[in-house]
Amino acid sequence: MRSWADIAVIAALSIIGMVGLTTSFAEPLYLVAGIGGIVVGTGAALLGHLLRWPVVTTVLAAIVAYFLLGSALAMPNEAIAFVLPSLQTLSGLAVGAVFGWADLVTLRAPVELPYYVTAVPYVSGWLVSLVSVTLALRWLPGRGGALRAAVVLAGPLVLYVVGVLLGTEQPYLAGVRGVAFAAIALIWMSRRRRDSARVASAANEAVRRRRVVGTAVVVGAAVLLGGGGGYLLAPPADARYVLRDEIQPPLESLDYPSPLAGFRIYTKDLDQTDLFTVDGLSEGQRVRIATMDSYNGVIWDVAGAEESSDGSGEFSLVGRSVPVPATAEDGVPTHLDVTVSWYDDVWLPDIGYTTDFGLDRRALADLRYNDSTGTAVLTTGVTDGRSYSLDALVPQPPSDADLADVPVASLQLAPVENVPDIVTAKALEFSGAATTPIDKLRNIETALKTGGYLSHGTASDSAPSRAGHGADRITELLTLDPMVGDQEQYASAFALMARSLDYPARVVMGFAPDVPAEGGPVTVTGDDVTAWVEVAFDGIGWVSFDPTPDDTDVPQSQVPKPQTEPQPQVRQPPRAENEQEDLVNPTDVEDDDKDDESPFVLPAWVIAVGLSVLIPLAIILIPLLIVTLAKRRRERRRRAAATGDGRVAGAWDEMLDRYAELGYPIPEKLTRPLTAVKLEAEISAVGDGTLVALAHRADAAVFSGREISDAVADEVWTEAMAAAAVAEAATTRLRRIRSRYTLRSIGDRYRRLLRRAERDTARRGSDPDRTDARRGDRP
Template sequence: MIGLAGVVLGGVYADPLASRLVLGAAVGSVGVSLAARRLPSWLVAPLSVLGLLGYTAAALWFTAQRADLPGPLGTVAADAARNGIPRLLTALIPVEPMPDTVIVPVVAAWLAGLAGAEVGIRADRVLLGLTAPVALYAGALYVVGPNADSTPWLTVAFAAAGAVALAAGGRPAGPGRSGPADPGDGLAPGVRAALRARTLASTALGLVVVLGLAALVAPVVARQVGTTPVDPRRYVQPPQVESLDENPLIRISGWALNPDQKLLDLVTTGPGAPVAAGAPPGGAAPPPDGEGEEPTDEEEPVGEEDDPRAGRRIRLAVLGDYDGVTWRVGATYRNAGRVLPEPEPLPDARVTEVVQRITVDGLTGRLLPAVPTPREVTGARVAYDQASGTLIRPEGLSRGLTYSVTSRREEADYGLLPSASVPAGAEVARFLRVEPGAPEQMQQLAAQLAEDNGAPYARADAIATFLAEHYRVVADAPSGHAYPNLNFFLFGPVNGGGQRGTSEQFAAAFAVLGRMTGLPTRVVVGFQPPSGTGPVRGADALAWPEVLFDGLGWVSFDPLPKPNTRPKPVEQDFRPEPEDPTPPPEEATESPEATPSTTPDAQSAPRRGTGPGTPVLVGSGTGGLLLLLTGLAALVVGLRRAQRRRRLAEGSPAQRIAGAWREVTDALRLAGRPVPEHLAATEVAEHARSSLDGAPARHPGTARHPGTAQHPGTARQQGTAQQPGAGRRPGAGQPSGTGRAGPASGSPGPLRRSVPTVDDLATLVNLAAFAPGHATDDQARRAGELAVAYAAELRAGRPWWRRLLWSLHPGPLRWRR
């Protein structure tokens, strides 16, 4: 009966190993009880527990070796004992037999065998002894729930075994047994044998009748039950991830700013190690005429050694949900074993196997990189989301963790792309959803791109081509992919930081524009190393979009521009709808009759005061008012100083750097030069430099190479044109006063001291934001010094009355952050 319970439980396991382990536990526990029948009853339980410990240790060791789990047996056993129940109820079905998924069934089966044997055999209480196997069988049915096929014949066999046990337990007592006397005692041997044979025949006939009725009635009764069994997994929370793992797209900018940071070590082996020919930048397959072949995307590996994108893409996470603010994975992770469930294969797809051995270095979080689609993972216990193919390690990544991933790459016939359709309906609704609040310009651009491209592939290729031709990839672009960020990326002024970004903005913009044109899209974050073996660094981090096509699956697109290409102006190809015309001047100007006139007669002279007490009242009131204002001013100054002290001296280094940045933005606001909300840190630094003299951040016609910062002390004279691309000497003097040139003769005026380097503070802000925990106390102290120096320099350039009111302004105490 315990073995049948193991067979039922094995319905949710990947192979029969779990059922065999349960049967072995049943045989071991009942065997120990039978072997110790002649020993005192108090000695059986300790002996059986020793047997349980030995058998469980052997089972855990065997399953750990089979799953290639690292670590000593003691560590594996302790982890399995601590997390056995939740991992069994959160494991991906079919469940892989592993130490943490077999320990509970093995222990339960052994204890059920011990209880049944001691109560049913030693105490001769068969019916009571069957309670333990029945409870185990019911527990197995509950754990399986609706996740396995119905097994009525197993239940019938279980009931038959119980009936046999009851029948065998009621036989006459013999020597050494208690019970009723044998009815054949005292009769002749032949009569006694005939009587016993008749009794056995009648018992067997009754048992057959009962089983037959059960076999006939059970299906009829089962069909009357219309409810689905309860799945206990609904009550157990699966493994959770942090925000950086839910949206790793925001990490692209941080990796771009640290291109030499080593994240992984990679070794690619197996039949899939050689790389093949590629596909065009617009999609995953060459055009029908075979022209214009370019390096590949994820679906088709690159073959040219001189191509910087050569190598296979390693997927970190798949983000399918977008709410207008952020992309998210939206996965439900289930604990998985060594072998992962195989997705539904694509029709007529060529499958290649890729084996990679990955060693974690600087990569943090829980997401586990792997070539899509992983089929087997050894060396690490993982949780898996089958819908997206995303892997996590619930314990988190650690430096030195080494694991192997065997993946199966499906390569469909991408020559069918130009005529392929895209799916629709509830199954792909999440990949088509466009949240309200999308900028009108983005909607107009999507409509324009879809206007002349009716086929889905043509629309996707048009979006990828537009992005590749009109925008630049820069490493210091600010992170962000909400609607305002994407709108600024697409249509922001070039001299203000717009129309440039990292692969984060390119992939997110493609996916959103694609959804606006009816394409089911998602964003993938991963790495594209230059080769299949070697280190993977921050510069290899990449985000790319994918589009779902019928019969071809998810196809990746490359919206990034080619290296060393000059982007075309967006205005050249984007045709926004004309705005409503403004009214003519005669309609917009108010009539003279509506304009109030002021004449000398209308101005009334002030009245003279006529009371002897008026000067006294005015004097006393003025004195009280001055006293009140003085007290308020002292209070504001004290609160402002305390606020600066908290910002620059309290908290972690990252918090102090952020406080120094708020000191700079508050100073700009006090100077009448508030910072626009959409600017990144580097653009705010440029705005801060221009605010010292009230000049614009950069002449509209002056281009600057991305990623290079102009030194704050650069000399510039108004009215003097600078040659494009000409270098500016750091630390050069600048005319004093208003910044104008000297006398008409052209001699410069007296030099002013160098402007504080706000660019260094912007670099520290990006470090604190994109590399949490890496800022130091020295960097925080340096940030405070830069902020104080800049605020003092900015205040010194204001008129005397604004300098007086600078410290008395209560705005920084209440301005929203």
């Protein structure tokens, strides 16, 4: 009865600690996983105790139960029919137990992805309950003092502390859980300290009443002082110590081509192609796909995570709900429904700062989000047929009057490199005599809009326009009169000018479809592609600028072309034989071919299948290997005994160990011949007197005092191993498999400890006065 009470206390305290993770998870599935882990670990420990399994066997059974039941308890959405294990759940249970802890403290709370993160509460409850219940059943009985009881409670206490460290700044019922945990622990430890025999004794009735009253007083004081002190002295939320505030999340740099480099593909090849349909846009709103703040003299690109902590390169795994920056909290709530047609890229079309992604669970696992830029990437690609929704907050643009006295924000953006000198010169020229950042930027914007013309370089444009936004193309744009280009060049030039003035600027690419005033679904085509610039102002956020001109009628130059004068014909020298070799260098071609060869990378499904197969095999084979090596070492040690009689005795002991590991009961404190008689009666397959004869030979070798030759010892070993083989063949296959994982020495050690505990319990129960005197408690 007392053991069941111990198990109930351990389970209750573990659940109290598990509830502390509530603020870290987005769904209550974590609590199902945590309580399920507690049940699985407790069941394994209890089953091992009832069947008198060794500790190794109990642990192996617990590991098997962990994987068999974990799919239904921790990952039902990935399991077969929500119950049966799958390759994904098996690998998730293993990966989550190792790496889920890091994801839980580095991902933004509340966490709901990746799918294997629920393995953290599951494995925590499983491990704590397995160890604590095993100690309570095998180590605590008969010696239930306060010290041992405190050791048993160490597991639930660790689980409680883990719930605090892995939680958030906002605790979940911290005072209630703390007082409940302390009260239950104090009551249980007090009851464990009392010996049952003395409590039942009528002579100790007064002692029992006194201790009950004392326990009640202690618990009441703990509730009052703990609750009141916790309410009055609890630190504020921002001073609460949690690991997620101390650990810097890893930055995930996504290596994808710059979308701005393919700007002309939309205007030339996809100008009449339906890319996607969006419903929910207001008049004048634009759809964004990417934000770029890194420039290397050739292209604007998404900065690598190692280059910028405030920029476009920091992407992280998020769940369905996403918190927004403080500067966007007053934005206009917007809901978009998007249906993809011809659009095919990794950049997810969105708007403003998304607060909720309406994607299926599998797509959410592939979603990466940058909360600084509001851009999202779907690593598996946004392809034809995908539909999704999103809720976002769209900041309202401030007026120039509101920005008159506002400085630009201090941000660490990726550097811009190889910028042509004319950019700085034109920035100073266009900004004029303005003194405030907003006035300088507006002057530059106006100079570009009024001094240039729009041309995509198509056949219908009045003037040619070269694609690209490298240093040479920006130089060409700013030196030619008039300036001719499209959003790609004007946005790039404006952003570079702003950066030359030390203003934090970035280029944004997206689509600007014509949205009717009444709203409704809008089909976006390649002709709607655009680019603009955003500059960050302190306390305000990012402000948009559109430096691209609207006028497409480029004036034709009136300067006549110079007439060419005929030149006298000059005989050309013969071509050198190696001229062709100079034009094409075979070495260079070979090097290019080598550079194009990409290293072989295993597909993700191969890795997943491999882990799913190797992890269960490792769980089965590693313990088997350890036990097999221990048995071989034991046999070698006995065979290599220093004397012949020692080797003969070792053969007899080895045979008995193998019988015990097969599950046969080995009599204790009997001579070898009597033990042989008992075994032959138990094992019919060896009941022909073989064991009795072998026992007499072993006794003769040990007690005769004669020197035993190696030949005699080897003969005894051969007979002993043959008898063990016969007994093994007579058992069932299940018992033979179990014997592979069983080592008799561990079972013997456990049985000795159990007998010692039973003797101590009987001794204390038979002489309660002596126990009281020893402990200093006289009736």
